[in-house]
Amino acid sequence: MRFKKNDHSFLLEGRAVRNPLSGHQAWREVAIAAIALPIVITLAVMAFAWPAGRISPRDVPVGIVGTGPASQHAVEGLTRGKPGAFDFRLYPDQQAARSAIRNRDVYGAFAVSGHSITVLKATAASPSVAQLLTDVGQQLADKATRQIAQQQKAARQNTDGTQSPAKAHRQAATKHGAAGADSSARVLVTAVDVVPVATEDPRGVVFSSSVFPLTICGILIGAFVTMARGLARPRHRVLTLLVACAVAALGIYLVAQGFLGALPHNHVATWAMLSLDLLSISATAAGVVRLLGPAGLGLSAALMVFVGNAFSGATSAPEMLPKGVDYVGQWLPPGAGASLLRDTTYFDGAADAGHLAVLVLWTVCGLTAVMFGHWVxxxxxxxxxxxxxxxxxxxxxxxxxxxxxxxxxxxxxxxxHDGDG
Incomplete structure (x- = not known):
């Protein structure tokens, strides 16, 4: 018995016999190309486009300095105008609010007084949220200015209505000074960047753009290490993963900081976090491929790219994504890695325990599958x-x-067996 080149028939005792599986296989492949692949592509596009199209503040932690009437009016106005947008936290003074921003407890704070509003923000935490807080501060100032102007106008009308005829000559002077009164009623806005982003990357574009290549590179490293024939022993694969991720992270850091200046602080710790981020993704991909074979590569790519990367919130903030998506993204390596890298680079590791635990968990599970997957x-x-x-x-x-x-x-x-020994 031998197969012909086209594999649609074979020779049996000199007779050509049609392979009955070829027709079913052809129809199955047509169904995959015409139905399954378009569905997958549609879901992939929706995974990226849906969060981007629904970016809006949702319970963004923001501080309010003081408990005076002006601060209370500001909170009430924001609650009515943007319900559910902010999670307000009170601080006694600006120093306490600045400390909370540096500790990653809040994204920013509003210090509201009678004739001024100070917006404390952290561009390094999220440029988009920092811009949002600046815009909200300007809106509060404009609203307060209108309210003060209306109160002054009402006071002048009451004064004009009760004045005696002997004081009528003062009306012209009062109207002439109205413009000065209106200008004095304007509430001024001052924005203070408590933790600014790198001067070479003022909009944080380089930082946010590095998340997607990190995910792709991690998957490629995991796939190569698992499928390399020369790496027969599991311990060789684990060692190769460690070395490859460390060297690749060093190259990424040299480009991001040495060439583009986007990671200006805590150099060794930043390189270590880049290595851990790559290792968590590559170890997971290698472990899934080890357990499921080539199909595991597609599964790990779909999980990390179309779910983890799309829901990471690296370009905005997790609190700017739809509800539920923010939690899913932070439990996957791309989202946790981006948040951990931001905390390490600009905030001296503040609030990084949870993100670090997520990356370590994925890394341990992946390396365990690489080491002992052949037993399964x-x-x-x-x-x-x-x-x-x-x-x-x-x-x-x-x-x-x-x-x-x-x-x-x-x-x-x-x-x-390539996994034995």
Whole structure:
């Protein structure tokens, strides 16, 4: 028996027999190309476009300095104008609010007084949230200015209505000074950047743009290490993952900081966090491929790219994404890695314990699958290999009426398990 080149038929005792599986396989491949792939592509586009199209503040932690009437009016106005947008936290003075910003407790704070509003923000935490707070501060100032102007106008009208005819000559002077009164009623806004972003990357574009390449590079490292024939032993694969991620992270850091100046602080710690981020992604990809075979590569890519990267909030903030998506993104390596890298670079590691735990958990699970995954998949592979190892009958071909006795010539050294040892 031998197959022809096109694999649609084979020769059996000199007769050409049509392969009955070829038609079903062709229809199955057509169904995959016409139905399954468009569905996957549609879901992938929605995973990226939906969060980006629904960016809006949702329970963004923001501080309010003081408990005076002006601060209370500001909170009430923001609560009515943007319900559910902010999670307000009170601080006694600006120093306490600045400390909370540096500790990553809040994204910023509003210090409201009678004729001024000070916006304390941290561009390094999120340029988009910092711009949002600046805009909100200006809106509060404009609203307060209008209210003060209305109060002054009402006071002048009351004064004009009760004045005696002997004081009528003062009306002209009062109207002439109205413009000065209106200008004095204007509430001024001052924005203070408590933790600014790098001067070479004022909008944080370089920082946010590095998340997607990190995810792709991590998957590539994991796939290569798992499929490399020269890395037969699990400990060799783990060692290669560690070295490759450390060296790749060093190269990324040299580009991001040495060439573009986007990671200006805590150099060694930043490089270590980049290495851990890469390792968590690559170890997960390698472990899934080790357990599921080539299909694991597609699964890990879909999880890390279309879910983890799309829901990471690296370009805005997790609190700017739709509800539920922010939590999912921070439990996956791309989102946790971006937040950890931001905390390490600009905030001296403040509030990084949770993100660090997420990356360590994914790394440990991935490396465990790489080390001991062959124990899980050994039994099915041995069973399948032993079924036709020596002289068992192949199933009868359709229309042949008898089974073919074909002895497999299996060599022990050729069927070496790549995960053993």
């Amino acid at each position: 998949i050994r039994e099915p592979r041995d069973t399948k290999a032993g079924a036709t190892a020596s002289g068992e009958l192949l199933p009868a071909l359709p229309g042949s009426g008898a089974a073919l006795s074909v002895r497999r010539h299996a060599h022990a050294h050729a069927r070496r």
